[in-house]
Amino acid sequence: MKNVVLFASGSGSNVENIVSYFKDDPTFKVSIILCNNPKAYVLERAKNNNISALTFNRAAFYEEDHVLNLLKSTAPDLIVLAGFLWKFPENIIREFNNKIINIHPALLPKYGGKGMYGSHVHNAVVANKESKSGITIHYVNENYDDGAIIFQAECDVLPEDTANDVANKVHTLEYEYFPKIIEKLLNE
Numbered sequence: 001m002k003n004v005v006l007f008a009s010g011s012g013s014n015v016e017n018i019v020s021y022f023k024d025d026p027t028f029k030v031s032i033i034l035c036n037n038p039k040a041y042v043l044e045r046a047k048n049n050n051i052s053a054l055t056f057n058r059a060a061f062y063e064e065d066h067v068l069n070l071l072k073s074t075a076p077d078l079i080v081l082a083g084f085l086w087k088f089p090e091n092i093i094r095e096f097n098n099k100i101i102n103i104h105p106a107l108l109p110k111y112g113g114k115g116m117y118g119s120h121v122h123n124a125v126v127a128n129k130e131s132k133s134g135i136t137i138h139y140v141n142e143n144y145d146d147g148a149i150i151f152q153a154e155c156d157v158l159p160e161d162t163a164n165d166v167a168n169k170v171h172t173l174e175y176e177y178f179p180k181i182i183e184k185l186l187n188e
Helices: 013-022 042-048 058-063 066-074 090-095 118-127 163-187
Strands: 002-008 028-035 053-055 078-081 100-104 132-139 149-156
Touching: 002 013, 002 066, 002 163, 013 028, 013 042, 013 163, 028 042, 028 066, 042 053, 058 066, 066 090, 078 163, 100 163, 118 163, 132 163, 149 163
Parallel strands: 002 028, 002 078, 028 053, 078 100
Antiparallel strands: 100 132, 132 149
């Protein structure tokens, strides 16, 4: 059985989509959902899907080895960041080299880096009159949105599109492709 750990910071719509995609697959298991925000709706989604969830603070993640040790004991085949906003610490990246992936709501290397998430990305895409946006699924390294690209999918950005329109198009791509890429990586 393939064991996956999900990290999220917010509502968890991608988490819900991933869990739903694999719910009838006996070879796949989300062992735990880890969250840095005790008020995030993803915790409710975890509860509704009978998946263990745990919150942690900055000290447990960056200064101590609590999260690292939990991951070691869980022994994930893949760690998936699904709307997780903190930069990953080097000790976890070293321990799980090429086993941590992230999804970004833009076509990297454009619109990546610190502070570029969610509506910030879509507002920038519209403000710069881009004709394309999309998603990038990439490995996580020590820099924001800088790891090797695994997969990209794009959508058109029309001149009349608002940031919300772009967000909806990007979410559609996320929901379609993120679980499929996770499945592909787990089966390699």
